[in-house]
Amino acid sequence: xxxxxxxxxxxxxxxxxxxxxxxxxxxxxxxxxxxxxxxxxxxxxxxxxxxxxxxxxxxxxxxxxxxxxxxxxxxxxxxxxxxxxxxxxxxxxxxxxxxxxxxxxxxxxxxxxxxxxxxxxxxxxxxxxxxxxxxxxxxxxxxxxxxxxxxxxxxxxxxxxxxxxxxxxxxxxxxxxxxxxxxxxxxxxxxxxxxxxxxxxxxxxxxxxxxxxxxxxxxxxxxxxxxxxxxxxxxxxxxxxxxxxxxxxxxxxxxxxxxxxxxxxxxxxxxxxxxxxxxxxxxxxxxxxxxxxxxxxxxxxxxxxxxxxxxxxxxxx
Numbered sequence: 001x002x003x004x005x006x007x008x009x010x011x012x013x014x015x016x017x018x019x020x021x022x023x024x025x026x027x028x029x030x031x032x033x034x035x036x037x038x039x040x041x042x043x044x045x046x047x048x049x050x051x052x053x054x055x056x057x058x059x060x061x062x063x064x065x066x067x068x069x070x071x072x073x074x075x076x077x078x079x080x081x082x083x084x085x086x087x088x089x090x091x092x093x094x095x096x097x098x099x100x101x102x103x104x105x106x107x108x109x110x111x112x113x114x115x116x117x118x119x120x121x122x123x124x125x126x127x128x129x130x131x132x133x134x135x136x137x138x139x140x141x142x143x144x145x146x147x148x149x150x151x152x153x154x155x156x157x158x159x160x161x162x163x164x165x166x167x168x169x170x171x172x173x174x175x176x177x178x179x180x181x182x183x184x185x186x187x188x189x190x191x192x193x194x195x196x197x198x199x200x201x202x203x204x205x206x207x208x209x210x211x212x213x214x215x216x217x218x219x220x221x222x223x224x225x226x227x228x229x230x231x232x233x234x235x236x237x238x239x240x241x242x243x244x245x246x247x248x249x250x251x252x253x254x255x256x257x258x259x260x261x262x263x264x265x266x267x268x269x270x271x272x273x274x275x276x277x278x279x280x281x282x283x284x285x286x287x288x289x290x291x292x293x294x295x296x297x298x299x300x301x302x303x304x305x306x307x308x309x310x311x312x313x314x315x316x317x
Contacts, residue, residue: 026264029250029257032243034160038231039167039188048261050246052239054164054232060147067113067145070135074111077152079104079212080145080171082115084159087178089116096203101127103208104134110152110216115140146171153215158182163189170229172221174211176200194225 029048036053063071071078081100083089104112112134118124119136128136142162145151146169156162158177163185166173173195175186189195196211215221237245250257268274 026261027258029254029261030246032246036164036167036232039163039192039228041188041191050242052243053160054168055239055243057164057168058143060169061141061144063144063148064137064141066137067140070111070113071148071150074109074150076109076216077150078111078113078145078148079107079153079155079216080113080115080140080142080151081155082140082142082162083157083176083178084162086159087157090118099203099205099208101131101134102205103212105131106205106209107212107216108133111135113137113140113145143169153212158186158189160185167194167225167228167232170222170226172215172225174198174215176203192224192228194221194228196221 031049032052033049034053034055035051037051039053040051100114104110110133114128114134114136115138116124116136117138119138124136128134143165146154146165151169151171153174154162154166154171155174155176156166158175159182163173173189174197175182175189175195176198177183177186178200186195186197190197196214198207198211
């Protein structure tokens with residue numbers, strides 16, 4: 001948890017002279033981050049940062065009974081589309097919805113299952129009943145769906161939980177990030193070769209079709225995510241154990257561990273302003289010396305040329 005930027009905020013129930021967020025942060029022994037060591041960008045870290053991505057991963061469970069016929073008639077597989085609980089699909093424009101429908105209709109050998117809050121709406125039902133390979137549902141047991149061997153891809157909003165579940169069950173991703181950290185999560189899938197990204201502002205039937213074709217027909221995405229799945233399952237410790245061990249260790253040796261905490265830093269230190277100013281000063285000084293030397297050299301050369309010209313004129317005279 002990061003408290004920077006919230007030092008002035010306090011719950012109303014706390015007394016006025018309670019410990020500030022900055023002081024609380026200074027006393028933190030471990031920070032638990034919802035990420036995985038093998039699924040990240042190159043970054044700096046310390047022993048105080050514990051990565052517990054995938055903690056509380058749900059079991060697959062049984063697939064919903066109404067999905068069984070869909071899987072049975074899927075010749076090549078099933079593609080799952082869910083934008084999570086934060087994104088309200090009721091507000092999706094007809095143009096965007098039409099782009100997805102048009103793209104899905106091109107893949108006749110695949111069945112598409114689409115999570116929609118308004119799946120029971122008569123208008124929505126009438127639209128999708130006429131399309132044999134697209135099905136809508138208000139809610140689906142996602143882990144069970146992803147665990148099914150016929151599930152070939154997942155289209156999501158770039159949520160971190162969905163990413164971990166997709167890795168856990170070995171399903172490549174197509175991400176349409178909406179806001180906040182979802183862009184970073186989507187970028188991770190591209191960086192590690194386990195998915196592709198679609199821009200929500202330029203969604204068309206063609207762009208969706210191209211993304212589907214890439215993930216469904218290019219075996220590298222499946223191969224890469226299966227490698228990540230193996231790395232998750234073969235991790236030396238489960239995230240739950242990492243969390244528990246760190247908490248127990250901190251309760252025993254918290255005072256000693258605080259001694260190695262990074263001391264509080266001013267904004268000048270945190271952003272290395274002093275170092276940046278020093279580098280800038282060196283650059284400006286070097287530039288000034290270069291310009292000064294060039295001007296002096298130019299003056300000397302000019303004087304020498306004038307002197308040579310004058311000498312020649314005197315000889316002629």
